[in-house]
Amino acid sequence: MSIVRWRLADFLETRSLTAYALGKVIGSARMNTIYRIARRGEEPTRVDFLILATVLDGLRTLTGEDVQLTDILEYVPDAHSE
Numbered sequence: 001m002s003i004v005r006w007r008l009a010d011f012l013e014t015r016s017l018t019a020y021a022l023g024k025v026i027g028s029a030r031m032n033t034i035y036r037i038a039r040r041g042e043e044p045t046r047v048d049f050l051i052l053a054t055v056l057d058g059l060r061t062l063t064g065e066d067v068q069l070t071d072i073l074e075y076v077p078d079a080h081s082e
Contacts (some may be wrong), residue, residue, distance in 0.1 A: 002077045006046035008055070011072050016061040017062055 012018060023031040033051060036044055052069070059067040068078035 002075065005074045005076060006037055006070045007074050008038045008043075008074065009040045011059070011067075012038060022055070022058050025061050026054050030054065042054060062076055 007050070008019075012055065019035050020031075021036070023034040026034060030051070034055070036042065037055065055072065056067050056069070059065070
């Protein structure tokens, strides 16, 4: 079965950013959600599109880069056959 994985922790790490910095840019009401998404091995299995768009906007603000879904999400076909 294929899966979709979060890559937010990797994205933040390669740019020397923290979940805290992202949470501050997005707003403190979303801080727990950001910490949960950025925690390796404990990422949520469901995503709210509004949160996803907010994370992308926050990352664009922090980095000045054109951040895309594929920068923070990864599609792994047939993950269980690895």
